[in-house]
Amino acid sequence: MPWASGSMVLILYRHKQRFQHLHGNSPSPRSSSLSRPTKSVLLLVITFVSLYMLSFTVHIWWAVSGNPTQFLVHLSALCNACFPAVSPFILMSRDINVCRLSCSRTSPMSSE
Secondary structure: OOOHHHHHHHHHHHHHHHHHHHHHOOOOHHHHHHHHHHHHHHHHHHHHHHHHHHHHHHHHHHHHHHOOOHHHHHHHHHHHHHHHHHHHHHHHHHOOHHHHHHOOOOOOOOOO
């Protein structure tokens, strides 16, 4: 996961450099649209690595204790379920279109 995310950030960075080289040093709306995916990837990597380290710590604690308690079993399951549960919300919060849809007010459906 960190390797794939790092390569994605590198690809986005190179693309940004090429884009700036073609259009000069003037700031453009395109450059901000390239930084958004980079920040999203970095946020996902940080979340993944943090939750992975927490899960790893719980598993080490589990192995050292020898006799896992219910607390350790539930904590391990919670740690393993966090990233798949949280990552879609991170992606949705970073997407402008999703934010526009969730923030806009829709009229209630008329009853027939």
